[in-house]
Amino acid sequence: MVGYGGCAVRRAALSPAPSGTGAHAARPDGRRAAGRAAARRAAALIPIRTIRQCVGMIQNTSDCIEVRVTAGSRDEADRICSAVVERRLAAGAQIVAPIESTYWWAGEVQHSQEWLLLMTTTTGRFEDLARCVRELHSYEVPQIIASALVAGTADYLEWIRRETAPGSGG
The missing domain is CATH 3.30.70.120 (Alpha-Beta Plaits)
Structure with a gap:
């Protein structure tokens, strides 16, 4: 979990996983690492605030x-x-x-x-x-x-x- 100004979201919700590394990625033995339920849980947002509200509170900075x-x-x-x-x-x-x-x-x-x-x-x-x-x-x-x-x-x-x-x- 990551917190941003009172917002909590799962890390998976902030950036998509690279291809082949998600919850359904194949293991070396050829079997899938997890089922659909695990994939839904990994990508789910925690509904403290919507991601749209949270993004407005976060500002990128270069200075x-x-x-x-x-x-x-x-x-x-x-x-x-x-x-x-x-x-x-x-x-x-x-x-x-x-x-x-x-x-x-x-x-x-x-x-x-x-x-x-x-x-x-x-x-x-x-x-x-x-x-x-x-x-x-x-x-x-x-x-x-x-x-x-x-x-x-x-x-x-x-x-x-x-x-x-x-x-x-x-």
Whole structure:
């Protein structure tokens, strides 16, 4: 099941299965994997809301991103999150902590405890956000990576855009 803004639908209802992989796909022994009843259940919608109502709540996006940064201490994580939100470089920021990281540094495998920061912003604000993080970060090469938000609720994505717009005051 997948939930979208109060809507729940079966995964099979969101995208059709490739040919030969559905509920009636033949197994290696030549028998069918499931009967008609199983196929109907796999494709059925859960009637919390109709799919048509749900689709109106979901918006594709190409300008909203989630930025991930790791910090070496809770204080550093707090400083970075506060700065990027106060400067409106991110609409919001969360600290996930602590995490255990394993990575190569100075020719050796390192193990350390870090704090993961998740920040929502737009592609247009990424460079300024990265510059702010570098100013406040203790690492020589901090992790500053972004992932596209493929979809989200229209009101949430609009909130990100509004709160990070240059010159926005709230």
